Amino acid sequence: MQLLERLRSRTAVIGIVGMGYVGIPLALRFSEVGFRIVGFDIDADRVGMLNAGKSPIRHIPSADVAAMVERGFEATGDFGRASEVDAIVICVPTPLSKHREPDLSFIVRTMETLEPHLRENQLISLESTTYPGTTREVLKPYIERRGLRIGENCFLVYSPEREDPGNTEFTTRTIPKVVGGITAACRAAGEALYGAAVDRVVPVSSPEAAELTKLLENIQRAVNIGLVNEMKMIADKMGIDIYEVVEAASTKPFGFTPYYPGPGLGGHCIPIDPFYLTWKAREYGLSTHFIELSGEINRDMPGWVVGKIAAALNDCGKSLRNSRILALGIAYKRDVDDMRESPSVIVMELLRERGALVEYSDPNVPVFPKMREHHFDLKSVDLTPEALASYDCVVLLTDHSGFDYDLILKHAPLIVDTRGKYRQANGKVVKA
Numbered sequence: 178m179q180l181l182e183r184l185r186s187r188t189a190v191i192g193i194v195g196m197g198y199v200g201i202p203l204a205l206r207f208s209e210v211g212f213r214i215v216g217f218d219i220d221a222d223r224v225g226m227l228n229a230g231k232s233p234i235r236h237i238p239s240a241d242v243a244a245m246v247e248r249g250f251e252a253t254g255d256f257g258r259a260s261e262v263d264a265i266v267i268c269v270p271t272p273l274s275k276h277r278e279p280d281l282s283f284i285v286r287t288m289e290t291l292e293p294h295l296r297e298n299q300l301i302s303l304e305s306t307t308y309p310g311t312t313r314e315v316l317k318p319y320i321e322r323r324g325l326r327i328g329e330n331c332f333l334v335y336s337p338e339r340e341d342p343g344n345t346e347f348t349t350r351t352i353p354k355v356v357g358g359i360t361a362a363c364r365a366a367g368e369a370l371y372g373a374a375v376d377r378v379v380p381v382s383s384p385e386a387a388e389l390t391k392l393l394e395n396i397q398r399a400v401n402i403g404l405v406n407e408m409k410m411i412a413d414k415m416g417i418d419i420y421e422v423v424e425a426a427s428t429k430p431f432g433f434t435p436y437y438p439g440p441g442l443g444g445h446c447i448p449i450d451p452f453y454l455t456w457k458a459r460e461y462g463l464s465t466h467f468i469e470l471s472g473e474i475n476r477d478m479p480g481w482v483v484g485k486i487a488a489a490l491n492d493c494g495k496s497l498r499n500s501r502i503l504a505l506g507i508a509y510k511r512d513v514d515d516m517r518e519s520p521s522v523i524v525m526e527l528l529r530e531r532g533a534l535v536e537y538s539d540p541n542v543p544v545f546p547k548m549r550e551h552h553f554d555l556k557s558v559d560l561t562p563e564a565l566a567s568y569d570c571v572v573l574l575t576d577h578s579g580f581d582y583d584l585i586l587k588h589a590p591l592i593v594d595t596r597g598k599y600r601q602a603n604g605k606v607v608k609a
């Protein structure tokens with residue numbers, strides 16, 4: 178097959194649709210191994226930045242993007258150029274709607290725009306996280322409407338992305354890639370595409386199996402984080418340090434995987450993806466009990482943290498109203514600049530609702546970004562001894578490695594720690 182030959186010889190051109198957290202690292206890796214890449218995005222500013230060799234994402238160095246441009250990479254908003262590429266890899270967002278239902282509008286819009294430009298001998302791979310059935314039920318009809326025959330002169334696969342932003346232990350190359358195709362020929366094309374760029378490809382029998390694999394991975398995390406958050410609240414009432422317990426349990430050499438508690442779930446994946454399955458399961462008359470229950474516990478966490486702050490202030494003879502509170506870390510997890518679904522923002526909002534005067538410090542987020550549902554007109558506070566001493570309470574929400582924890586401990590009058598950073602007993606630290 179001409180496509181397989183072009184993939185194996187790396188003369189194929191690869192189009193990546195959606196140049197974000199997922200699309201850019203993939204483009205970098207395919208470019209590194211010798212493919213020419215065209216990056217498609219509807220965000221004109223992003224297209225301009227990428228073509229100028231600049232990275233729009235903090236943890237991806239601009240030098241890497243510049244090197245990719247040197248190797249012939251181009252970003253574009255012109256989807257007509259999709260006919261130039263041999264493989265189209267789709268990495269557009271899959272959020273939830275207001276009613277916590279799958280919002281596939283980005284995928285649908287992508288397919289509508291691509292449809293007139295699809296041609297024979299192309300491979301289309303969906304990477305966006307979604308419910309089982311999306312590739313077959315949503316993508317396939319667009320391709321067939323073009324008169325293409327899937328498995329014969331056009332190939333369709335689902336291959337979930339497993340990118341973990343900020344994780345330096347694994348790279349796009351070393352994270353195995355699961356691939357499921359509509360037909361065996363589709364799967365073979367998918368294996369040829371990803372096999373050229375990653376160390377290990379894991380073929381599965383269908384796109385649905387690949388779609389559910391990704392959901393299982395994220396649901397496992399969401400459920401276990403919910404469990405450990407519940408354990409934290411129980412341990413707290415019993416006067417036991419949950420971190421000590423998780424650490425001790427982790428010494429069991431088999432059968433235990435540590436998960437850590439925190440102020441709630443954040444990011445584009447873990448709080449959202451499980452509900453894709455909940456929605457689809459309803460079609461089969463099924464409930465997803467574990468997902469719902471862990472979702473409930475995780476969503477309650479910011480409120481629990483605020484309760485801890487209120488109690489800690491109360492013990493100092495102060496109320497939340499009019500207290501000056503500094504939130505440390507507003508990105509959703511350590512050492513990233515991503516604010517999506519960040520529980521820190523919910524904590525800040527709950528504090529503000531109760532009359533507290535809230536500010537924040539985050540070395541990765543210098544200005545509070547414009548968000549759809551949350552509005553704070555704030556800039557990150559520099560952590561000087563004077564600044565720290567001026568607050569009634571400092572709440573550690575995201576434990577960035579850039580924070581000077583000794584300085585914070587020395588100068589903040591009261592610390593509420595949601596990340597287990599201050600383990601030694603200290604009169605001014607409250608664990609939450």
Ligand SMILES: NC(=O)c1ccc[n+]([C@@H]2O[C@H](COP(=O)([O-])OP(=O)(O)OC[C@H]3O[C@@H](n4cnc5c(N)ncnc54)[C@H](O)[C@@H]3O)[C@@H](O)[C@H]2O)c1
Nearest residue numbers: 195196197198199218219220268269270271287305306338
């Ligand atoms: N961020 C992660 O760590 C991660 C990990 C695994 C899986 N995923 C999944 O990957 C998918 C993409 O997530 P992301 O974090 O990269 O999103 P992102 O918001 O960082 O990037 C998406 C990009 O797609 C562009 N885009 C939107 N609609 C488009 C369209 N119609 N055509 C072309 N471009 C369009 C946006 O402008 C943006 O640049 C989601 O389904 C997500 O669940 C994300």
